[in-house]
Amino acid sequence: MGAEPVKPKGEADAGKWGLTRPQWKDIQSFVASGLSQLPWGQALFLQIDRPGGGWLRSLRALEPIKKGLGPINNADGLFEEAVTIAFTWTGLQRMGLSDETLKTFTTPFREGMHQEDRRRRLGDEATRGTIVREGLQWSGNVPPEDPSITPAASPKTVHALLLLYDWDEGAVERWALSVQTHLNTQGVTVVHRLPLSLNLDKLDKEIVAHEHFGFTDGRLQPEPYLQPPAGNADETYRWRGIPLADVLLGYPNFHNNNEIAPCPLVPFSDQSTLRADGAPEGYLNLGLNGSYLVVRELRQDVAAFWSSLESAAATMRKQGPHSSAITADWLAARIIGRQLDGSVLCPPGVTAPQNDNFGYLANDPYGFGCPFGSHVRRANPRDGLARDARSGPNLLDAANHHRIMRRGRNYGEKIADRMVDDGKNRGLLFMCLNTDIARQFEFVQQTWLLNPSFATLFNETDPLVGPKGPMTIPEDPLRRVIEVETYVKLAGGEYFFLPSVSALDYLQGL
Ligand code: HEM
Known part of the structure; x- marks a missing residue:
């Protein structure tokens, strides 16, 4: 799981990983933190029936989505609520990205988790007994690039995942239902919904999360660094330091000669707030300060x-x-x-x-x-x-x-x-x-x-x-x-x- 031990409410996270304020302000809070201050959540799996970005615009105008969907900003009193949104490849198609842009996403993302080779790699085969008896309940349902490959159709097609986090179980459920009603008016259906929790418990002086078998979970994490620290004295870096580039798109990856992971691109426009950082001439970097999210x-x-x-x-x-x-x-x-x-x-x-x-x-x-x-x-x-x-x-x-x-x-x-x-x-x-x-x-x-x-x-x-x-x-x-x-x-x-x-x-x- 992703919950580091609960920190006192209001403790500033800004400046983490050596990022400056403009970079920090561009990152969804979920990337920077396990958000364990908000132990209750709801995962809404969305199907976009009416293509285009209009529904997202209207969703982001709603309170408290407006306040919670964005960077961590304790100074502004965040952590009453937090919101995260992510899209499948078929979801980005529905949003209206051009084929040219869609092709700039990496192959695993484009093919999806259930493409035949990837499924084999991940051990997701009914004959191995690792899939629920009823069969897969949802996926992005990405059509295979090679028509000779059978698509792994699952009943529900998911285009986007909306995560709502709050400190109160009842409040987050009521919030999820009201968001669902709003989305219905915008041509977006919630096809699957999961209530989320951290099962927090006090252990000595610390409050920690537990997974369902009863083990404490979410504490073992790598530590991202924007740059390798000087000298050999940094013990955390030595044992579990990773380039920030392994978490955030658009940064140099010092594993590999400062290479920048391939980022999705959109054609240049001077109206856009997107930056060019690392994009070839004539393009803007759609990936910068984003990430790929694996969900199972x-x-x-x-x-x-x-x-x-x-x-x-x-x-x-x-x-x-x-x-x-x-x-x-x-x-x-x-x-x-x-x-x-x-x-x-x-x-x-x-x-x-x-x-x-x-x-x-x-x-x-x-x-x-x-x-x-x-x-x-x-x-x-x-x-x-x-x-x-x-x-x-x-x-x-x-x-x-x-x-x-x-x-x-x-x-x-x-x-x-x-x-x-x-x-x-x-x-x-x-x-x-x-x-x-x-x-x-x-x-x-x-x-x-x-x-x-x-x-x-x-x-x-x-x-x-x-x-x-x-x-x-x-x-x-x-x-x-x-x-x-x-x-x-x-x-x-x-x-x-x-x-x-x-x-x-x-x-x-x-
Ligand atoms: C229901 C399924 C799973 C359960 C119950 C589970 C449980 C746990 C627990 C209890 C820990 C140690 C505690 C901690 O992090 O604080 C852990 C660590 C970890 N798990 Fe899982 N896990 C599950 C699935 C997975 C999957 C699918 C992956 C990756 C493909 C994964 C990757 C990891 C990693 C990377 C660590 C940290 C190990 C370390 O840094 O030493 N887990 N898991």
Whole structure:
């Protein structure tokens, strides 16, 4: 998820990442913050029936959308509400962007998440049991460029995602319903709606978010830098620093000779507030200060997760004295790679690091603490794939080429008893920001989470988001292997373009 620990209301975020005020003012608040001050939300999935930007113009004129859709601005009293909007490729078509402009978006975004090759890469195949039984509920329904490829039609076509965040659950629901009524008058239909939450709880002195299985979530994030800091003294940069260019379009990416990720372009006009930055002559940069948003609605079966781990633990306890202390919590922690309270799993005798600036190579090279195959170790192996201490920094650097900024939220109610299936629909609306979908999100999913030969493993995948299969828990002298079911299934998803504030101005003028 994307919620950093809750900060006191009013704490200034402006100036974050070394951006100047004009740049900062152009960025939607969702990019810059997990917005955990506003723990309740509503996700409205929109279908644009009346093409053009008129509906967006009228939506942005409504209070409190007018105040909440824009940059973080605590000084102006933001954080009563926050609003985010992003578009699928078919949505941008409906907005009225020309074919010439549409072609300047990157290939993964244009093809969409359900194009045949991408679907295979992401492991989204009904035969693997990773899709909900009813089949995909929504997508951008992008028509394939190659007509020989079957489009992955899902019943509901989504053109835009509108996220509303508030500090009150009832208020945000009432707000969502009034926005829905307004949109209906503008030729826009809400085809799907999810109530969002962070399941906040007090842990020591901190208030933290929890995902539905009960683990603290959203704290492990990369740290964007506009420029690499001078010298080697910056510990945060060393362990989890990434170029701002991996989160925001239009900035030089210092992974790669200061290359700027390809940005969508529109023909030059002196009436526009868009800037040219990096665009070829005759064009303006529609991507600058925007990002690509990956959205996956991942349904979680909480009761099945805990019941099956309870029974696996009971069976293991019967195996002998070396297994007498195994509990469902112990197994679940190995699946995630963290304790329920978020603390790091370390081998016996090793002190757990107190913050996120650490690697696996020095303290846990054999996975005796945090298993190689656990969700967090796959999702970000840090320096743990290095062969020896000498190659550690290079492997850490390579891993940091593939980081994503997570911004997900829970949908559905918190379960009352984790062992009892109440039949309700709940899960994670996984959302992450990146500027190169193939190098970042898709790489994490394909090459780390779903790689059957990840690290020293063979024929197993991420125990949390992968299909049913074995998971190895290394231990000295004998490893354990458990069989893990599929507790997380895809219900819908798509790639979105999340525009800057000036790009929203451009789109509403179409
Ligand atoms: C329902 C599905 C999922 C659940 C319940 C889940 C849960 C978690 C939890 C509990 C953590 C550690 C706590 C924290 O961040 O504070 C975590 C970390 C992480 N997850 Fe997931 N996750 C899910 C899906 C995904 C997916 C689909 C991806 C990417 C494709 C992903 C990528 C990551 C990354 C990058 C980290 C941070 C690892 C690190 O930096 O050490 N997760 N997840």
